[in-house]
Amino acid sequence: MNYEEKMLLFNQNRFGIYVHFGLYSLLGRGEWTMYSERIPAKEYAKLADSFNPKPGCAEEWVETAVAAGAKYMVLTTRHHEGFSLFDSKYSDFTSVKYGCKRDIVREYVDAARKAGLRIGFYYSLLDWRFPGYFEPEKYPESKEALLKQIFGQVRELMTNYGKIDILEYDGGWDAKLRLDRPQWAEFWHAAELNAMVRELQPDIIINDRSGKDEDIETPEQVVKSGVQRMTESCMCIGDSCTWGYVRFNPNWKTPEQLIQHLVQAAQLGGNYLLNIGPCPDGSIRNEELERLQIVGGWLKENAEAIYGSQRCELIGASQPGLVDLNLQGPWTRKDNIGYWCIFRWGGSQATAVLVGTPVKKVTLLANGRDYPFDWDAKTGKLKIYDLPILPPDPLCSVIKVEFSDVPRRMEETDLADWING
Numbered sequence: 001m002n003y004e005e006k007m008l009l010f011n012q013n014r015f016g017i018y019v020h021f022g023l024y025s026l027l028g029r030g031e032w033t034m035y036s037e038r039i040p041a042k043e044y045a046k047l048a049d050s051f052n053p054k055p056g057c058a059e060e061w062v063e064t065a066v067a068a069g070a071k072y073m074v075l076t077t078r079h080h081e082g083f084s085l086f087d088s089k090y091s092d093f094t095s096v097k098y099g100c101k102r103d104i105v106r107e108y109v110d111a112a113r114k115a116g117l118r119i120g121f122y123y124s125l126l127d128w129r130f131p132g133y134f135e136p137e138k139y140p141e142s143k144e145a146l147l148k149q150i151f152g153q154v155r156e157l158m159t160n161y162g163k164i165d166i167l168e169y170d171g172g173w174d175a176k177l178r179l180d181r182p183q184w185a186e187f188w189h190a191a192e193l194n195a196m197v198r199e200l201q202p203d204i205i206i207n208d209r210s211g212k213d214e215d216i217e218t219p220e221q222v223v224k225s226g227v228q229r230m231t232e233s234c235m236c237i238g239d240s241c242t243w244g245y246v247r248f249n250p251n252w253k254t255p256e257q258l259i260q261h262l263v264q265a266a267q268l269g270g271n272y273l274l275n276i277g278p279c280p281d282g283s284i285r286n287e288e289l290e291r292l293q294i295v296g297g298w299l300k301e302n303a304e305a306i307y308g309s310q311r312c313e314l315i316g317a318s319q320p321g322l323v324d325l326n327l328q329g330p331w332t333r334k335d336n337i338g339y340w341c342i343f344r345w346g347g348s349q350a351t352a353v354l355v356g357t358p359v360k361k362v363t364l365l366a367n368g369r370d371y372p373f374d375w376d377a378k379t380g381k382l383k384i385y386d387l388p389i390l391p392p393d394p395l396c397s398v399i400k401v402e403f404s405d406v407p408r409r410m411e412e413t414d415l416a417d418w419i420n421g
């Protein structure tokens with residue numbers, strides 16, 4: 001597959017579920033606890049004996065992802081704490097040697113593959129147990145040992161689990177927080193590492209967090225369009241500071257917010273990776289489960305507006321350099337069809353402006369009915385009539401508009417023209 005084909009497939013999948021699960025889940029204070037509380041490695045390692053997720057938890061994650069309408073998943077195979085959820089010749093600090101003595105990555109891969117989901121691995125380059133990460137000059141042997149672990153483990157992950165679709169590195173930043181990406185890449189030997197990955201998994205998608213650009217950008221907690229590459233915006237359902245399980249986690253996003261993020265990611269031509277942080281026993285907390293089920297219910301009805309959609313240039317589908325917006329909501333598109341995703345329903349009439357392509361038909365996805373409309377070729381104003389007064393879908397109602405060609409935004413040669421009609 002070439003880059004375009006890979007990205008097309010990636011966009012068709014559009015929506016993924018991220019799973020942050022590790023020893024930190026047992027503490028309930030987020031995945032950074034070891035470092036933020038500076039817990040010495042030996043002491044932290046004691047947690048491993050109590051790592052005992054209930055059998056079948058990976059299947060539960062997969063079932064939830066399917067119910068949410070996600071087409072792929074990404075699991076933290078090893079986070080910054082260094083505990084691997086897979087069998088490894090390069091580390092004994094694994095879920096196979098301690099606690100439950102199971103290969104959680106294998107359980108996840110098997111379940112996801114069976115459900116037809118595409119498979120992503122998150123892998124942290126940094127490992128807080130190695131002084132050589134923090135002070136490479138002072139502890140050169142430890143840095144070498146860390147690199148040996150990385151190369152060995154990434155090879156294991158790319159070899160032992162069949163076809164892997166996405167590799168998401170993390171923790172590639174410099175311990176002293178110098179913003180020099182080429183230097184990060186050099187530190188991790190990213191060129192060599194990624195060449196090995198591509199040899200083992202020729203069609204894989206790799207993110208840019210090793211310092212080397214590769215295929216996708218993965219901004220956190222915000223929906224963004226990529227500067228040069230495809231974007232996968234990743235986000236938490238609860239409070240944004242942690243991804244792993246936090247027992248008392250306030251500020252859960254509403255299903256409306258989650259759907260709006262997904263739509264925004266789609267209208268920018270990118271993907272949305274929504275995170276869950278399973279409980280210590282691997283189960284998914286109700287706050288996350290309920291929201292994902294609601295998102296899935298909405299996606300079922302509105303699938304065609306989201307999976308595999310393309311950027312649309314009509315107002316409300318943000319265009320780089322344009323400040324215009326349609327306050328009701330953005331557009332996505334598939335070839336000649338525009339999908340106006342209305343977050344703020346305006347009642348029985350909807351008006352879109354600067355529509356430069358003739359309109360053939362207007363349908364509401366929520367009820368499958370067609371609605372009368374006027375399109376003025378001169379002004380580009382599209383008025384849709386007799387719509388329901390109340391939002392037909394309280395979460396986000398999608399108006400499907402069939403155009404005679406790819407919908408174009410009408411150019412405004414005189415910005416003041418509209419004032420006098």
Ligand code: GLC
Pocket residue numbers: 020031032170171220234243
């Ligand atoms: C960050 C954090 C990490 C989290 C990740 C998710 O880089 O260090 O805890 O796993 O982003 O993308």
